[in-house]
Amino acid sequence: MIEFSAVHKRYPGGYEALKNVSFSVAEGELVFLLGHSGAGKSTLLKLIPLIERVNSGSVIVGGQNVSKMRPQAIPFLRRNVGQIFQDQKLLYDRSVFDNVMLPLNVTGVHPRDGARRARAALDKVGLLPREKSNPIALSGGEQQRLAIARAIVNRPSILIADEPTANLDAGYAAEIIDLFAAFSQVGVTALIATHDANAVARAAAKVKTRTIELRAGELVAGAPA
Amino acid sequence: MKAWLRLHGMAFGATLGRLAHTPFATLLNVLVIGIALALPAGAYALLMNLQQAARGVSGDPELSVFMALDAKKDEVAAIGPRLKAEALVARVEFKPREAALEDLKKNPAMGDVLVALNQNPLPDAYVVRLKSNDGDALEKLAAGIRGWPKVESVQIDSAWVRRVAAAIDLGRMAVLVLAGLLSFALLAVTFNTIRLQILTQREEIEVSKLLGATDSTIRRPFYYYGALLGLLGGGAAGLIVYAALQFMNRGVAEFSRLYASDFRLEFLPAGDLGAILAFAAILGWMGAWLSVTRHLREFEPR
Incomplete structure (x- = not known):
């Protein structure tokens, strides 16, 4: 489903974020990407929906070599990759419901059908009773769940999450991990960057998981599947 | 095709909402565009009336x-x-x-x-x-x-009629030059308004791009906004010209009576008014296009 082959990523200024990274994630797998801050986890995740491009090597997502993808095709790739960002990227000028509707609005889903899907996604993460609230009124855990609802509303086959349990207390973090475990059980491929060992252990207790580890841009453990 | 039409409908609805959400700013923008367009449109209306009057005095040469x-x-x-x-x-x-x-x-x-x-x-x-x-x-x-x-x-x-016709032709050219210059005002107003909108919606644009919005999906509401702003400005120009002609007609009526005439200044024909509205809408769209092309490039999500 996701395949990295000899990927190098260098930022302007010469900083080498990823060095010769190769690994793959099979369909329906739940993979944790471990590593300290600055190890290259976020950069690696950004290469999948083409927020960043590789300098060399290749990234294949769902059978497509995205490293060579034309800019016009990128939006269609992103619709199939649910993204949960470290800073959540919620919009605070609209309701919880409207935040979840955003990915549907940009793809032209019928508003009636969209509303049904948005409510289903909110229900899945337990936020349906808060649909009219502003995200600012939600707790940290609820905001993260809202970000997850927005990521899954387009029914993507791949989910990527960057530190989804960062800044959450243990209870909220457990709720989030349980959600990813549930998605994995229904066949969603998930790649989650984290440095939270408890989160990994909790998921492993519920579903089959795998871990890979990055250190200073290099893959040090759990390489090919 | 249905999704494409729906995206257009949603963009148009969002644009109307945005216009209504900031009524005062919208009104000011419409007035600025309306006044800028009213000058050449009014001059054109006066020329049309003058031409009509000259024709009335002597027909064919x-x-x-x-x-x-x-x-x-x-x-x-x-x-x-x-x-x-x-x-x-x-x-x-x-x-x-x-x-x-x-x-x-x-x-x-x-x-x-x-x-x-x-x-x-x-x-x-x-x-x-x-x-x-x-x-x-x-x-x-x-x-x-x-x-x-x-x-x-x-x-x-009819030499004098031809002189009047020549003067009207000259006037028409002056109106064209004036319209050309003031069109830049309309472009500038739309350009700047859209620039401000892009800046205030920066976050939404970036998130939308991350979630799979195409460039055209993001650009579309701004194009509609520019075109609607131009259209409303054109309508305002029409109203201003109409009001000005009605006001001037009081004096014209007195003057015409001295020459036993019932001559009155006429408003622009429907076709010309339609052309002004279309011209204003196209200029608004162009201003939006320039602004969006210039500013959206800076908004690549990271």
């Missing part, structure tokens, strides 16, 4: 061909067919010198003078209606006729 006093009847008669054979000539009317004298006698001011004369001082004449108002062609035709036998003089009766 005419030539008067005066024969020499010693011209014989057959020499005078030979001129008629020659005139009719000219390509520019629409109609030829012969005015015998006797009939001209009778007409003159009907004028009380001339009666005494004519009684004192022993003979008819008036020549036979042809009044020639012309098909064209082309000054050069008319001058050429008149010069040719002057060379014909026993033709004493040729007078282009």
Whole structure:
């Protein structure tokens, strides 16, 4: 489903974020990407929906070599990759419901059908009773769940999450991990960057998981599947 | 296709919502555009009215061909067919010198003078209606006729109308230049308004791109906004011009009464008004396009 082959990523200024990274994630797998801050986890995740491009090597997502993808095709790739960002990227000028509707609005889903899907996604993460609230009124855990609802509303086959349990207390973090475990059980491929060992252990207790580890841009453990 | 139409519908709805959400700012923008467009549109309306008035005073251009006093009847008669054979000539009317004298006698001011004369001082004449108002062609035709036998003089009766027409043409060019210059004002207003909107919606644009919005999906609401702003500005210009003409008509009515005329300044015909609205909407769309093209490039999500 996701395949990295000899990927190098260098930022302007010469900083080498990823060095010769190769690994793959099979369909329906739940993979944790471990590593300290600055190890290259976020950069690696950004290469999948083409927020960043590789300098060399290749990234294949769902059978497509995205490293060579034309800019016009990128939006269609992103619709199939649910993204949960470290800073959540919620919009605070609209309701919880409207935040979840955003990915549907940009793809032209019928508003009636969209509303049904948005409510289903909110229900899945337990936020349906808060649909009219502003995200600012939600707790940290609820905001993260809202970000997850927005990521899954387009029914993507791949989910990527960057530190989804960062800044959450243990209870909220457990709720989030349980959600990813549930998605994995229904066949969603998930790649989650984290440095939270408890989160990994909790998921492993519920579903089959795998871990890979990055250190200073290099893959040090759990390489090919 | 359905999704594409739905995206357009949603973008249009969002644009209407945005316009209504900031009524004061929208009103100010519409007024600025309206005033900028009202100047050339008003000048154009005045020119149209002036042209209409000039047409009302004299219709098609005419030539008067005066024969020499010693011209014989057959020499005078030979001129008629020659005139009719000219390509520019629409109609030829012969005015015998006797009939001209009778007409003159009907004028009380001339009666005494004519009684004192022993003979008819008036020549036979042809009044020639012309098909064209082309000054050069008319001058050429008149010069040719002057060379014909026993033709004493040729007078282009509607020369002043042609001068007015030339002045109107000049005025029309001035209106075009003015419209061109003020179009930049409309472009600038739309450009800047859209720039501010892009800046205030920066976060939404970035998130939308991350979630799979195409460039055209992001650009579309701004295009609609620019076009609607232009359209509303064009409508405002129409209202301003209409109000100004109605106001001026009070003075025009007084002036016309002095000349026993019921002349009034008319508003722009529907076709011209439609053209102004379309022009304004296109300019608004162009301003939005320039602004979006210039500013959205800076918004690549990271």
